[in-house]
Amino acid sequence: MGRQILIALVLAAAIAGTAAAAQAATYDIASDFSAASNPNGVWSYGFAPTPVITPGVPPALVLYDQSGPTSCGGSNRPFWDSSVVQSSGAPAVFDNPTGSPIGCGIYVHPAHTAGFHPGQQDQFSIYRFTTPSTGNYALDATFMVLDPATGGTDVHILNN
8 A cells, every 4th residue: 555655656746747847948048039128038138347256146237228230241130238338349149040140250150049248348248047936947058159369258157
């Protein structure tokens, strides 16, 4: 009898786990990117005014306040940047929602990807994900250098 109850509980837990997994949401910064709203659902776009990261302390986030399309390689690529701290289009976040790579000066922005660029005074450009509820979240991210002239930049993923 005790073993049957244990099996029933394990089976019930497996079904409940399957139901919970079926309700799992996927968040994709490239697919979810919006040039119309910031914050946008679980995403906020902005920059950290100082290039200092203290472990366990999330950096201050100043939301980007201007958006629009930027002409890049004949395509209008959506972006966000700041009217206060902005030099040569940076810091900024941007997106390529098209199915084709966009040539942009000396670099190519891959299809269906989002990107960010730090500021001229070392401001971090930030995509902030705010969980809609408590729970477990899995993160899958790929970072690449698009502008070979810069030598790249550091990237931080912080749990705050």
